[in-house]
Amino acid sequence: MSNNNYKIGVAGAGVMGSGIAQVMAVSGCEVTCRDIDQDVLKEASKNVDSGRFGVKSAVERGKLTEEDASSALERIHFTTDLDALNEADLIIEAIPERFDLKVSFWKELDKTAAPRTIFASNSSGFPISALAAATERPDRFIGWHWASPAPVMKLAEIVKGKKTSKETVETVSALAESAGKNPIVVNDSDTSWGYVTNRIYFAMVREASTVLNEGIADRDQIDQLMTDCFRWPSGPFGMTRGATSGWK
Ligand SMILES: NC(=O)c1ccc[n+]([C@@H]2O[C@H](COP(=O)([O-])OP(=O)(O)OC[C@H]3O[C@@H](n4cnc5c(N)ncnc54)[C@H](O)[C@@H]3O)[C@@H](O)[C@H]2O)c1
Structure with a gap:
């Protein structure tokens, strides 16, 4: 086209x-x-x-x-x-x-x-x-x-x-x-929010928040661990900050 x-x-x-x-x-x-x-x-x-x-x-x-x-x-x-x-x-x-x-x-x-x-x-x-x-x-x-x-x-x-x-x-x-x-x-799904990408991403964010609330690690540590372990460009918390600000 x-x-x-x-x-x-x-x-x-x-x-x-x-x-x-x-x-x-x-x-x-x-x-x-x-x-x-x-x-x-x-x-x-x-x-x-x-x-x-x-x-x-x-x-x-x-x-x-x-x-x-x-x-x-x-x-x-x-x-x-x-x-x-x-x-x-x-x-x-x-x-x-x-x-x-x-x-x-x-x-x-x-x-x-x-x-x-x-x-x-x-x-x-x-x-x-x-x-x-x-x-x-x-x-x-x-x-x-x-x-x-x-x-x-x-x-x-x-x-x-x-x-x-x-x-x-x-x-x-x-x-x-x-x-x-x-x-x-x-x-499409009638019942779930998030299609594929955000359903899976937010499942990860929920677990990261549970880890944070249990006092196992702080935000920066969680982000660094996920980056080091999986070669992600950013961890779960950094990803949310970036997405809402347009990565400025
Ligand atoms: N930010 C992200 O990383 C991201 C990624 C993928 C999808 N989205 C989705 O994209 C959509 C927009 O998100 P965003 O982050 O750009 O939000 P944003 O707040 O930066 O921009 C939304 C804009 O819409 C304008 N607006 C409100 N009502 C309007 C109307 N009737 N007509 C025209 N403009 C109107 C607002 O003035 C505002 O400037 C949302 O549905 C969001 O979930 C966001």
């Missing part, structure tokens, strides 16, 4: 949304990134340009040419206007992890977005079929779970809801692959 002229809408320009917008623009898509907060948009624009994982840093590391970096920046439009998302081919939602917020966001957008538009949620774990049920397009609704920092991490946990069509799965997987990610398609 050529991403040229493919229109992506990103909802939320925080830790995840700004990185997602950058990745999709670098891959050749036209990106409209919408947040409700003008200050967040300013910060996002700065991060995409010259943040730790922004395009300038990618140029310095030899990952991107200067020309590709500047055309990627030209392809991203930051806005507070919800209607600016209506003509996207695909909208990726990265608003806060609150079920009620996500449901009302998708319900509203479903009324105005073009009928062909695919909806993808970057939820960390809410059942995709439950979010899709807020819309009249459950066949064009999917989970696309990214990891932080989005420009660096390969994760594309593609979550297939009960009614997600084969075509939607194929389109989104192809798009993820062309953006340099490694799409793995998994099934």
Whole structure:
């Protein structure tokens, strides 16, 4: 698939949304990134340009040419206007992890977005079929779970809801692959939060917290032990700090 002229809408320009917008623009898509907060948009624009994982840093590391970096920046439009998302081919939602917020966001957008538009949620774990049920397009609704920092991490946990069509799965997987990610398609669960990655990660965090509360080791010791033992880049507590701050 050529991403040229493919229109992506990103909802939320925080830790995840700004990185997602950058990745999709670098891959050749036209990106409209919408947040409700003008200050967040300013910060996002700065991060995409010259943040730790922004395009300038990618140029310095030899990952991107200067020309590709500047055309990627030209392809991203930051806005507070919800209607600016209506003509996207695909909208990726990265608003806060609150079920009620996500449901009302998708319900509203479903009324105005073009009928062909695919909806993808970057939820960390809410059942995709439950979010899709807020819309009249459950066949064009999917989970696309990214990891932080989005420009660096390969994760594309593609979550297939009960009614997600084969075509939607194929389109989104192809798009993820062309953006340099490694799409793995998994099934949704009605009863559990976290798909595959976060169910397993939080099981580990629960156990690490039990070890901490029993006074066996402190946070830093636990992180160091897990790093030394398994060659993880970070232990359970450091991982949580990094994910919530965008690894700044
Ligand atoms: N931080 C991570 O490591 C990580 C990793 C994977 C997935 N996620 C998921 O991604 C989503 C976003 O997380 P984040 O860490 O980027 O949060 P964040 O708080 O950094 O950003 C969320 C942004 O959404 C904006 N927002 C709120 N309502 C909105 C609306 N209706 N339309 C547009 N923007 C709106 C907020 O102003 C905020 O800037 C969550 O579902 C989270 O669970 C986070």
